[in-house]
Amino acid sequence: MSALPKKMTRPVESSAQKSASKLAKLGLHTDMDLVLHLPMRYEDETQILSMRDAALRGGQVVQVEGMVSDCDVQYKPRRQLVVTIADDDTQVVLRFLHFYGSQLKQLAIGARVRARGELKHGFFGPEIVHPAYKIVNEGAPLSTELTPVYPAGEGLSQPMLRKLIADAMTRIEWRDTLSPPLLAALDLLAFEPAVRLLHNPPKEVDESALADRSHPAWERMKFDELLAQQLSLKRAQIARRAKGAAALPVIGTLSDNFLKALPFALTHAQQKVLAEIRGDLLASFPMQRLLQGDVGSGKTVVAALAAAQAIDSGFQAVLMAPTEILADQHFRKIAAWMEPLGVKVAWLTGSLKKKEKTETQVMIESGAAQLVIGTHALIQDAVQFAQLGLVIVDEQHRFGVGQRLTLRNKGGDGKQGTLVPHQLMMSATPIPRTLAMTYYADLEVSVIDELPPGRIPVLTRAVDQNRRDEVIERVHAAVREGRQVYWVCPLIEESEALQLQTATDTHAMLVEALPELQVGLVHGRLKQPEKQAVMDAFTRAEIHVLVATTVIEVGVDVPNASLMVIEHAERFGLSQLHQLRGRVGRGSAASVCLLLYQSPLGWTAKQRLMTMRATTDGFEIARKDLEIRGPGEFLGARQSGQAMLRFADLETDQWLVDKARQLAQTLLREDPLAVEGHLQRWLGAREDFLKV
Ligand code: ADP
Ligand code: MG
Numbered sequence: 187m188s189a190l191p192k193k194m195t196r197p198v199e200s201s202a203q204k205s206a207s208k209l210a211k212l213g214l215h216t217d218m219d220l221v222l223h224l225p226m227r228y229e230d231e232t233q234i235l236s237m238r239d240a241a242l243r244g245g246q247v248v249q250v251e252g253m254v255s256d257c258d259v260q261y262k263p264r265r266q267l268v269v270t271i272a273d274d275d276t277q278v279v280l281r282f283l284h285f286y287g288s289q290l291k292q293l294a295i296g297a298r299v300r301a302r303g304e305l306k307h308g309f310f311g312p313e314i315v316h317p318a319y320k321i322v323n324e325g326a327p328l329s330t331e332l333t334p335v336y337p338a339g340e341g342l343s344q345p346m347l348r349k350l351i352a353d354a355m356t357r358i359e360w361r362d363t364l365s366p367p368l369l370a371a372l373d374l375l376a377f378e379p380a381v382r383l384l385h386n387p388p389k390e391v392d393e394s395a396l397a398d399r400s401h402p403a404w405e406r407m408k409f410d411e412l413l414a415q416q417l418s419l420k421r422a423q424i425a426r427r428a429k430g431a432a433a434l435p436v437i438g439t440l441s442d443n444f445l446k447a448l449p450f451a452l453t454h455a456q457q458k459v460l461a462e463i464r465g466d467l468l469a470s471f472p473m474q475r476l477l478q479g480d481v482g483s484g485k486t487v488v489a490a491l492a493a494a495q496a497i498d499s500g501f502q503a504v505l506m507a508p509t510e511i512l513a514d515q516h517f518r519k520i521a522a523w524m525e526p527l528g529v530k531v532a533w534l535t536g537s538l539k540k541k542e543k544t545e546t547q548v549m550i551e552s553g554a555a556q557l558v559i560g561t562h563a564l565i566q567d568a569v570q571f572a573q574l575g576l577v578i579v580d581e582q583h584r585f586g587v588g589q590r591l592t593l594r595n596k597g598g599d600g601k602q603g604t605l606v607p608h609q610l611m612m613s614a615t616p617i618p619r620t621l622a623m624t625y626y627a628d629l630e631v632s633v634i635d636e637l638p639p640g641r642i643p644v645l646t647r648a649v650d651q652n653r654r655d656e657v658i659e660r661v662h663a664a665v666r667e668g669r670q671v672y673w674v675c676p677l678i679e680e681s682e683a684l685q686l687q688t689a690t691d692t693h694a695m696l697v698e699a700l701p702e703l704q705v706g707l708v709h710g711r712l713k714q715p716e717k718q719a720v721m722d723a724f725t726r727a728e729i730h731v732l733v734a735t736t737v738i739e740v741g742v743d744v745p746n747a748s749l750m751v752i753e754h755a756e757r758f759g760l761s762q763l764h765q766l767r768g769r770v771g772r773g774s775a776a777s778v779c780l781l782l783y784q785s786p787l788g789w790t791a792k793q794r795l796m797t798m799r800a801t802t803d804g805f806e807i808a809r810k811d812l813e814i815r816g817p818g819e820f821l822g823a824r825q826s827g828q829a830m831l832r833f834a835d836l837e838t839d840q841w842l843v844d845k846a847r848q849l850a851q852t853l854l855r856e857d858p859l860a861v862e863g864h865l866q867r868w869l870g871a872r873e874d875f876l877k878v
Contacts, residue, residue: 205346211339218867220354223347224384224407224833225334228396231302232329232389237276240305241312248314249302250278251322257293269293271301278305279313297321332387332396351385363410363864372409372845380406399833408834409842414868415831416843416850417861424854429600431472431608432575436464438498443527444491455479455636456488462632463492463610467576472600473608476582479634480804481614481768482641488634489578490520492610497529497556501575504558506565506593508584510535510714511721515743516580517559524557534560534569537714565592574598574607582611614768614804615761635805643802644771644779648755648795651782657751658699660780665703665730669748672769673733675709676754677762685735686711692753693733704728709735736762745773755781755798756791760811763798771802790814 214220231249240248252271260268267282267289280301282289293299303317336347362369362377369376380403387396395401399408436442445452452460459477466473479485493503505520507513513535521531532555534546543563549555553572558564574597579590590611597607611629649657661671673696675689686709693707706729708720723729725744732747750770755763763781770777781795797810834842853861 205342205350208339208341209350212337212342216870217354217358219870220351221358221381222868223336223351226337227335228332228387228393229302229335230389230393231333232331234300234328237273237278237312240278241276243305244307244312246305247303248305249300251298251300252278254293254295254297254299257290257295259290267293269299271299277311279308279310280317280319281308281313281315283316292321298324300326330389332389332391332393334385355382355385361863363860363867368849372849374409375402375406377406377410379403399835404833405842408839409846410864410868411831412834412839412843412846413850414865416846417854417865418869420850420854426474427471429472429606430603431470432499432501432605433470434467434496434499434501434575434608436495436498437500440498440524440527440529441491441494444494444523447523447527448487450638452487453484453634453636453638455634456484459632459634460488460491462630463488464495466630467492467495467608472606473610473630475610475630475632477610477612477632477634479612479614480637481765482772483634483637485580485612485614485634486516486519489580489610489612490523493557493576493578494524496576496608499575501573502550502553502556502558502571503576503578504564504571504574504593504596505578505580506585507559507561507580510537510561511717511742512580513559513561514718514721519743520557520559529556530554531557531559534558534563535714536561536563538563562589565589565596569596571596576608576610578610578612580612582613583615614765615808640774641771642774642776644750644767644777646767646779646781646799646802648781648783648799651753651784654782657780657782658696660778661731661749661751662700662703664749669775670724670727670729670744670746671731671749671751672747673731674750674752674766675733675735677736677757682710689733689735696731696733700731703730705731705733707733736766742769743772744769748773748775748777750777750779751782752779753782754784755795756783756787760794760797760807760814763794764804764807767798767802
């Protein structure tokens, strides 16, 4: 087939259609979207510096004007156009490394040029490389406003955007969504002047306040944006509270007996979050609570106690975990606690044989199974509960929103008055408080901010991987002291096969290097019973060294393991490293984590390893992670509603968040019309992003 000329292969598009689709890529669909597409910075074309003054501002962007005194194509060191312009006493060189023939004529000797760009001191004195320039007549008027520079996509030039935005500004309805008295009370600028100023700032404006977005005009925009977000969150919360849930009072004796039988006392933090959860479970609208706690902080027992309350009320509870290893571990631990107290705990995962699965399903459906623990298998259609009162999701960020909803709907979706089960989500990936409050739709947050007593912080070292022999010696020493070791294989995102290969190779290497030790291997491709057998052997200390891929990342609990080796640590993200490290330091022995890396390290990898070395505090690590990666990536687009906050910065604008939250409450109570108008303006179709 012969190639058609490019032009003929696509249907003809009008230029308006073309720019519409380019605008859509930037999320700009309506006139209001365009008007709220605010500049990211400005250029100052409002003044001309004398060349003498300009020459004193090396490294700064300057605008100068003068007559061309020389215009020459040079060939060394490469072909370039060199134009000299001069005013009364000084000259500046304009250097063009790419140029058209027409520019030679345009910039002929005697032409008057206004040029703008970063001034540098070159071999021949002050010069500007690739200036923006135009030919002017003497005394041509200067702009009286700063020139906006907008975030642009491919094929959208600044002049096009400026024109589109200016046009949109003539068409929109400028009505303020906040009343004048309200604005006065909040000490905020009105909408229209704020927007107009940001698009076309007068030259007297405080430029640094524009640049760092502390200008009152920016404050108004940030406030509006945060208000829209808070309104949307609160509305979701109101909708949830309008749904019914079964209140779960403690009628039975399980909760009490369970607490008494526990081999340890709850920490203060555990008691505090348990009280919060218990309070929620007594309400007749569904709880939606995120239980956050660093790895090893003891979330499982809190979840089990919440389940006990549901069971004490005559309801069922379900606990879903993201991997079979983790689900199995929860099952064993919780069954060991609860079965002696007469609770029927069922287990459901994809690896069950068909007959076992059916039997379990029957138990769940009849209500005989009071607590059900399992994996994704729980959300299959065939699974039906008799009376589900509480849904618990461990490592909630591992599940999609849809999966969590499906599980919850097994108890009832709130339609036609059906009761919605209470929901408890757990996560060891700490979300900084500001993010939790502003990004997560409608969620109460409980935090376990204390580890059980007697834990010694894990000592972390970064070790160049060419010192592997020393590391193997450490492994040996740890085992001689009766301890166990994890050896985590590198993450190879591009290829699962390669990752498997590396794990097998590492296993073989360690078997050879440590002939008198038992070295086990566990990875994602093993069948469940095989995985189980290896994990069991490790739990019973029959395996000394466990070589593992990242399947052990979540939740595995073997307190006797005290050394963690992570190979190619530079390939892992911070939260993953933190999770992995959390597998050790669970007992009372001092634990060590060795991060093997391959040099040279890139900037972010170095930051990550340095953070890991410096702290074991999950919240501090999350904060660092946020700093290194930014909020959008931190949470993942799906759960962050990241399209939401374009202007406000949660670190520096916390005071605005607080104001916005208060006003949101008032408006929802008193002024539904204002709420509608504001949400429409700021979110339009985007509100769905928040309905997580
Ligand atoms: P995570 O929060 O990471 O899920 P786990 O629930 O697995 O942590 O708890 C880690 C370990 O600490 C478990 O062995 C658990 O039994 C134990 N544990 C939990 N709470 C306490 C406590 N209050 N005192 C002592 N040990 C506890
Ligand atoms: Mg856990």
